[in-house]
Amino acid sequence: MKEVRIGLLGAGVVGTSLLQLLDKNREKIQRHYGINLQLTTIATRSPGKLQGKTNVPVTDDVLSVTNRSDIDMIVELIGGTDTAYQAVRSALENGKTVITANKALLSEKGRELYPIAAKTGAELGYEAAVAGSIPIIRTLRDGLSSCEFEVICGILNGTTNFILTKMEQEAWDYSTALKKAQELGFAEADPTFDVEGIDAGHKISLLASLAFREYVSFASLSVKGISDLQSLDIQSALSLGYRIKLLGISKRSSAGVLTKVHPTLVPLDHPLANVMNESNAVFYKTKEADSGMITGKGAGGMPTASAVLSDIIYYASRLGSKDIAKENNLFPEAKAFPEPDNLVRYYLRFSTVDKPGVLAEISQVLGRHNISIASVQQKESTSEPVSVIVVTHGATEGEFQKSLQEIDTMSTIIKQKTVAIRLLEKL
Amino acid sequence: MKEVRIGLLGAGVVGTSLLQLLDKNREKIQRHYGINLQLTTIATRSPGKLQGKTNVPVTDDVLSVTNRSDIDMIVELIGGTDTAYQAVRSALENGKTVITANKALLSEKGRELYPIAAKTGAELGYEAAVAGSIPIIRTLRDGLSSCEFEVICGILNGTTNFILTKMEQEAWDYSTALKKAQELGFAEADPTFDVEGIDAGHKISLLASLAFREYVSFASLSVKGISDLQSLDIQSALSLGYRIKLLGISKRSSAGVLTKVHPTLVPLDHPLANVMNESNAVFYKTKEADSGMITGKGAGGMPTASAVLSDIIYYASRLGSKDIAKENNLFPEAKAFPEPDNLVRYYLRFSTVDKPGVLAEISQVLGRHNISIASVQQKESTSEPVSVIVVTHGATEGEFQKSLQEIDTMSTIIKQKTVAIRLLEKL
Secondary structure (H helix, E strand, O other): EEEEEEEEEEOOHHHHHHHHHHHHHHHHHHHHHHHEEEEEEEEEHHHHHHOOOOOOOOOOOOHHHHHHOOOOOEEEOOOOOOOHHHHHHHHHOOOOEEOOHHHHHHEEEHHHHHHHHHHHOOEEOOOOOHHOOOOOOHHHHHHHHOOOOOEEEEEEOHHHHHHHHHHOOOOOOHHHHHHHHHOOOOOOOOHHHHOOOOHHHHHHHHHHHHHHHOOOHHOOOOEOOOOOHHHHHHHHHHOOHHHHHHHHEEEEOOOEEEEEEEEEEEEOOHHHHHOOOOOEEEEEHHHHHHHEEEEEOOOOOHHHHHHHHHHHEEEEEEOOOOOOOOOOOOOEEEEEEOOOHHEOEEEEEEEEEOOOHHHHHHHHHHHHHHOOEEEEEEOOOOOEEEEEEEOOOOEEEEHHHHHHHHOOOOOOOEEEEEEEEEEEEOO | OEEEEEEEEEOOOHHHHHHHHHHHHHHHHHHOOOOOEEEEEOOOOHHHOOOOOOOOOOOOOHHHHOOOOOOEEEOOOOOOOHHHHHHHHHHOOOEEEEEOOOOOHHHHHHHHHHHHHHHHHHOOOHHHHHHOOOHHHHHHHHOOOOOOOOHHHHHHHHHHHHHHHHHHHOOHHHHHHHHHHHOOOOOOOOOOHHHHHHHHHHHHHHHHHHHOOOOOOHHHHOOOOOOOHHHHHHHHHHHEEEEEEEEEEEEEEOOOOEEEEEEEEOOOOOOHHHHHEEEEEEEEEOOOOOOEEEEEEEOHHHHHHHHHHHHHHHHHEEEEEEOOOOOOOOOOOOOOHHHOOOOEEEEEEEOOOOOOOOHHHHHHHHHHHHOOOEEEOHHHHHHOEEEEEEEOEEEHHHHHHHHHHHHOOOOOEEEEEEEEEEEOOOO
């Protein structure tokens, strides 16, 4: 039987779930895959916390593990880009297979790590880094490897999807929904990474790079989160037949790759509209196989640990095979499609004074920028500002930005900054 | 560069699409995977049809290809269980990797083929055999390999899903919808395999075996198709909040595995309810990663060929690697869960005479079999038979069958055989 010796770095929620899973599945993995997984050592900041929970030797010296010659595979569950970076770098330099759940590390430092792996022949698995238990990395690398992708997009952050679901279903405002998410452990004390779209940005940059086999850097993305979304807009969108979702979107044409994160009005009959609570989903469109979608649990100790273990099994089966053909992960840099040229549609909520001619003035500005109106909704109101909701037809992002700048300075009719949320583009 | 020599058997719709895809992707596969795929020879019944379409030598002698020592991999796209079986058997005996899209072959003969593969060390890929372009086999084998499955089920036949969609949306009866599907090329001239649930049965038996790693034979399944479904029931179900889908369902408990195919009332808020037209979907539930679903194109030349090519790439990268750990495909036979003990709910449409006390008589029989009623719907009617629609709470399949037998012999009140369709079980 093939023996694979593993060093585990990090023993937090995912790490301890992995310890349980490894114990439970050891015999099954031997029987089904002919692999004997040997957890050799664990490195964690607080070795004392593991006392009594495992028989495996524990250390607080990460690099002592990545440098050990009797270890074949490093599982990095530390998180962040400091110690984790040092450890993964060291492991790859030593030719060890690395399994990680660290999207920030890969999105920000992958460009440095992959050449090292290519040089030493080490492999780097990161199924658990994107969309938790959804096996989207394996799907892009193997399941759909023959396909030419045109679009990859998705609901990639469970925290924000939970908050949006609650804002809709309970008619809560953003801060109430965030507080509930924090109480339930779905959101961190400092939720910035999640709610401002940074986490989704890391993930869509990884997915886009893999789908298009061109490097899409996180730095090249435009990212907007959900922290200024109002319950009113969520309800208004719903009454118009749309559900607001925070999407990571990347699309590729001959003119380049455009990748971004923003709240999006998704038509209710689109499969992404029905992914609720903390679930994640990845939607794709390819030339050969049309469109498809994968949904599942996006986070949580056990779902993430199961993705880590699936990755361990996959790479363990390949370990030490000299004749195996390995995928080339050194992608050329993607040519960026200029966002101002992108054709989009918008939901616009103007906060106006209550006097005749307001709608005429607004639509004149839009018209001058070649933006035509698909629908207008204005409810009777007894107080200012009056909400005028416009859903537009398609125009370029650049024209939208110009027209909104213009409208928001029309102080005689506009009382508050216009709320502008994009509709799901024709994908 | 690793060179892999391929023999292609069959040059129908999928085979000719594959020829195009191979040409288009040859250079990309070299660059991304370091594999040079060499199509060495093609075997087809009518070699003349390929004249001018390819430079590859063509023969009509299938076994001359599977016996060639200079060929590493056989791609079987013949279909059926006669020639295809001889060919795949011969290829595996000769130690060649086999890629096939043939669900009937695997479902009916897999039990004979896998031991041969195990003996010679050959690998057998069949991503394209189930759900077309949806990479569910790769997902079960690799992406979710650490998970313990509780349920796998899905919409596994595009023809029947297209027919059901049209029966709902156009209010067509079954035969009109079938005729349209045949005109559009979604259904065969003899549609039996599709509409009677046999194709879905082959596929769910393969998925269940892989998910549970226990052999579920096609012969052990109970299979019911859609050919006696009436438009009235589709519309009635919809008004009750359900959409009727033909599902392949397999669930596992400590008491055994229950696998079946039947039309099912799926609640409209379940993701399977929104998979329309010729799309397919696979829904799963695991202990570690909760539930998830994959959707996509279930059939068609190019989607299926793309799944074949993804499989070719995957197994080509592994070919010739002696140190690779291979999955054990010799599953023990699954213990069958007795269907009469299964807890189900039913949609029942009774066709009754128009006189007082009918509902009382029916509900007495149901009550005697411990079946309680969740809802009743009876519309005013001027002619007999009167439709009385009952949605039940849960009871065993056995009790339902007994009570329906009893009710259908009550000739003083029942005018036609009762229509009975199961609700989606709590999965």
